Every structure is written in C-alpha cells, then in structure tokens.
Amino acid sequence: MADHIDLLKSLRQITQAIELYSERLLKETGLTSPHLLVLQAVSVRGREKPSEIARAVNLSQGTITSIVDNLARAGLVDRERSAGDKRAIEVVVTDAGRVRLEDAPAPLQHDFLTRFGALADWETSLLVSSVQRLAGMIQADGLDAAPILEIGDLSPDEPKHPA
Structure with missing residues (x-):
C-alpha cells in the first residue's frame, strides 16, 4: 500500500528538482535550459544553420526558430548569411552570449545522462520501460516532448546575467 506513496513522492521529487534547477539557471544566467542548450550548441560549432541546431539538440525547427529569436533579442546570438550559400542563414554567438556561457552551470540532463550511462544494460532497459509505463x-505518453528537462521562453523582464 505504501508503494504508491513512495512512487508519488519520487515523482514529486523529480518535478521539484527540475523546477529548482530551472529557477537557479534563470536566476544565474537569465536563460532557460533549452536556451542554454542552443547557445552551447552554436558556441561549440562556431556557426550553425537552424536546421543543424535542431538536429543537434533534438528540438523541432519551429522551437529552434523561437529560441533563436529570443536569444537574438537578448543580444546573445546574431543571424548572418552563410559565406558558402548566401541564401542560407547561420546563427553565431555574440560576445555577450559567450560571457553568459562562461558561468552557466551544466544542463540538468548532463549529470543525469552521465549517471544513466554508467548503469548496466538491464538497469537502463528497466528504467526506460518503467518510466514509459508511468507516462502512460x-x-x-502521447505528449510531444523533447529530451530536455525544461522548456521556457526568455522575456525582457527576466533577470539578466551581470556582465
């Protein structure tokens, strides 16, 4: 009988951990997790087409467009014409974006994926099937969800990282 209480408690702890990380990230950097992931992906590659960013962070093209719009309004990325194909637009991180990345914590899923990857194959299969069953x-289980632990928008009234 107490098993269901333990399960519900664990689910709430997961939700709270995601919320606390999101609040900390927003407070420290003014970024949400997907914004941070996109900024990091572009920074690692130097310049990137939106379609390539979408593949790299496993988000839809529409979501990437929205995130890049927000990052551009915040002065963290610029859109530039591709040198190789003048019709193509590439996203580049600005100096302000690089400053924002310097002190940003690792995405929440980074530590999770490191620990998850250290599990035995049978444990990963058990966890995946159990969580999929819980979602159902x-x-x-029918919701379209990206493999990141939090999604949100940047807005002008959110705290900004000190320069």
Whole structure:
C-alpha cells in the first residue's frame, strides 16, 4: 500500500528538482535550459544553420526558430548569411552570449545522462520501460516532448546575467 506513496513522492521529487534547477539557471544566467542548450550548441560549432541546431539538440525547427529569436533579442546570438550559400542563414554567438556561457552551470540532463550511462544494460532497459509505463499511466505518453528537462521562453523582464 505504501508503494504508491513512495512512487508519488519520487515523482514529486523529480518535478521539484527540475523546477529548482530551472529557477537557479534563470536566476544565474537569465536563460532557460533549452536556451542554454542552443547557445552551447552554436558556441561549440562556431556557426550553425537552424536546421543543424535542431538536429543537434533534438528540438523541432519551429522551437529552434523561437529560441533563436529570443536569444537574438537578448543580444546573445546574431543571424548572418552563410559565406558558402548566401541564401542560407547561420546563427553565431555574440560576445555577450559567450560571457553568459562562461558561468552557466551544466544542463540538468548532463549529470543525469552521465549517471544513466554508467548503469548496466538491464538497469537502463528497466528504467526506460518503467518510466514509459508511468507516462502512460498519467496519460502523458502521447505528449510531444523533447529530451530536455525544461522548456521556457526568455522575456525582457527576466533577470539578466551581470556582465
């Protein structure tokens, strides 16, 4: 009988961990997790087409467009014409974007994926099937969800990282 209480408690702890990380990230950097992931992906590659960013961070093209719009409004990225194909637009990180990345913590899923990758194959299979079953039990298995732990928008009234 207490098993369901333990399960619900664990689910709430996961939700709280995601919320706390998101609040900390937003407070420290003014970025949400997807914004940070996109900024990091572009920074690593130097310049990137939006379609390539979408593949790199496993988000839809529409979501990437929205995130890049927000990052551009915040002065963290610029859009530039590709040198090789003048029709193509590439995203580049600005100096302000590089400053923002310097002190940013690792994305929440980074530590999770490191620990998850250290598990035995049987453990990963058990966890994946169990969590998929849980998603089905709360009727969330049909939702379109990116493999990142938090999504949000930047807005002008959010705290900005000190320069």
